[in-house]
Amino acid sequence: MLPERRGDLLILTATLLASAGWLFSKEAISALPPAGFVGWRFVLAALILLPFCYRQLRATSFANLLKTAGIGLVMTLNLIFWIQAVMHSDGIGEGAFIMSLAMLMVPPLAWLLFRERPGRQFWLALPIAVTGLFLLTSGNGLSLSLGQLLFLLASVSLALYFSLNSRFARRVDPMALTFVQLAVTGIMHLGYSALFERWPEQVAPDIWGWFAASVLLATSLRFFCQSAGQKFSNVANAALIMMLEPIWTVLISVFWYHEPMPVQKIMGCVLILLALLSFRSRALYEWYRNRRAMKVRRET
Template sequence: MQPERRGDLLILAATLLASAGWLFSKEAIIGLPPAGFVGWRFLLAALLLLPFCYRKLVNTSPELLLKAAAIGLVMTLNLIFWIQAISHSEGIGEGAFIMSLAMLMVPPFAWLLFKERPLRQFWIALPIALVGLFLLTMENGLSLSLSQLLFLLASLSLALYFNLNSRFARRIDPMALTCIQLAVTGVMHLLYSASFEQWPSSIAPITWVWFSASVLLATSFRFVLQSMGQKYSPIANAALIMMLEPIWTVLISVFWYQEPMPLPKILGCTLILLALLSYRSRNLLAWYRSRKAGLTRF
């Protein structure tokens, strides 16, 4: 198998695991407090990654470690909004599409924080995405439900995290950076859980199955597959494949939770996906031209 094809398949597998992670999380928090679940999930995932990046962490300066941990606090905020949104939602498909808007929220944050003006594709994609968001949430008229509002806040905080992390990631090994941020997120959620949540006296065995799947499959194994895939898959390929995550999540939600998908909601999801594709059109067009040129030379 060609390396590029292998990379695409690994990215696709990581995307499917990410989508399944929504299901694992929602099922796990039926028997576990939300913040406590996230805390143990991310802390254990960090411990699983630790043996693979221990030496790189030791060789990293304390200043960089502190900055990585600080960005991990932004990830903590994002996960607080996300897990609370899941706990208040009946399904997970709608939330996955609202979360996917984070890609379009990255340019405004970059403009505000780093004076980087958005590309022309952003101004084309933005109104399409806003119409899609309106159709997705129009069941409540001009207001958002609590879960929709929390998903939107999670999307905004994720865009902020992307901006900060992308400018810092070049200065530290990616696996070491991920390990630190997972650990910070886990510890902060456990502190929150200890302060404000009450753990049940007994936990059903099936809950631990969902929890284990979240830690091993949707977090640790997914990260490994994604990292391996990004070594071989072109950036445009990886970006396009990863856009499929909300689609897989909707399919899972419709099958597992019988989440209703009336026509306005389907149109809203479609418009959000089109907005993401139009925003990525420049990279996709460059990738297509390079592929076409390569085939012509062949």
């Protein structure tokens, strides 16, 4: 198999695992305290990754480790909003599409924080995304439900994480970066859980099964597949494949939770996908043009 195809397959596997992670998490927190669940999920996932990034961690300067941990605090905020949103929502498909809007929230945050003006693609995609969000969430009239509001806050905090992480990620090995941020997120959630949550005296075996799937499949294996896939897959392919995550999540939610998907919500999801494709259109065109030029050079 060609390396690029292998990379695409790994990225596709990562999106499927990420989508399944929504189901694993919602089932697990039906009996486990949400912050405690996230804490142990991320701490254990970090420990599983540790043998694969120990050398890279030792080679990273203390200053860079501190900055990585600081960005991990933003991830912590994102996970707080996300897990609460999952807990307060009847389904997960709608939330996955709201979370996918984080990509479109990055340019205005970069404009606010780093004085980087959004490009033309952002302004073209923005009204499409806003219309899609309105159709997706207007089942309750003009007001947002608690779950929808929490998903929107999670999307904004995820965009902030992307904005900060993209400016720093190249300084630290990806596996080391992932380990530190997972560990920080897990430790912070465990601290909150110890102070404010109470664990049940008994937990059913199937709940521990969902928890194990969250740690091993939706976190450790997912991040490994994503990191490994990005080494071989080109940026444009990876971006397109990762857009499939909310689609898989909707299918899982409709099948497992019988989440209603009336025409209005379907149209909202379609418009959000169109907005994301429009936003990435220039990058996709540049990738296609460069690839075509390389093919012509090889043939001549």
